[in-house]
Amino acid sequence: MIHEKMQQAINEQINAELYSSYLYLSMTSFFYSINLPGFANWMRVQTQEELVHAMKFYDYLASRGGRVILKPVEGVPTSWESPLAVFEDAYKHEQKVTGLINKLVDLAIEISDHATNTFLQWFVNEQVEEEASADGVVQKLRLMGGQGSALFMIDQELATRMFTPPAKTRAA
Numbered sequence: 001m002i003h004e005k006m007q008q009a010i011n012e013q014i015n016a017e018l019y020s021s022y023l024y025l026s027m028t029s030f031f032y033s034i035n036l037p038g039f040a041n042w043m044r045v046q047t048q049e050e051l052v053h054a055m056k057f058y059d060y061l062a063s064r065g066g067r068v069i070l071k072p073v074e075g076v077p078t079s080w081e082s083p084l085a086v087f088e089d090a091y092k093h094e095q096k097v098t099g100l101i102n103k104l105v106d107l108a109i110e111i112s113d114h115a116t117n118t119f120l121q122w123f124v125n126e127q128v129e130e131e132a133s134a135d136g137v138v139q140k141l142r143l144m145g146g147q148g149s150a151l152f153m154i155d156q157e158l159a160t161r162m163f164t165p166p167a168k169t170r171a172a
């Protein structure tokens with residue numbers, strides 16, 4: 001049986017992952033609205049990845065005999081000044097999520113919940129990738145300039161990102 005404090009913290013993290021998914025879906029809509037389907041595709045894949053993150057926490061909590069409590073998901077921004085502003089926000093958001101994951105690890109250590117600490121290591125590694133992939137697009141937009149043919153080229157590149165469904169999301 002999982003510690004009450006950890007149950008509450010994981011429930012908050014499920015909400016944060018669902019918020020992330022909602023945020024990236026809003027960014028997807030924004031990119032469709034300014035005719036950048038490749039950028040929209042990238043964000044759409046990110047939306048799906050965040051749902052996978054939420055479900056990993058969901059299934060883990062259930063597998064430890066915990067109770068998942070779904071709370072309202074906060075509203076998200078709906079428009080940005082430029083493609084660069086979108087990716088800067090995405091990068092900042094991922095840095096914030098890294099902080100949340102680190103706090104969960106701190107709690108697991110504090111209450112000697114070794115199983116949860118081990119489970120969380122996947123997310124610790126995932127956040128390195130999450131930050132790097134958002135920052136990679138920020139750097140590209142800054143370097144190439146977020147306009148005209150450079151924007152078109154980046155859009156074509158981001159169109160190639162594909163979602164890979166996890167082999168298994170339901171804990172045994």
Ligand code: FEO
Pocket residue numbers: 017020049050053094097130
């Ligand atoms: Fe669920 Fe983008 O971290």
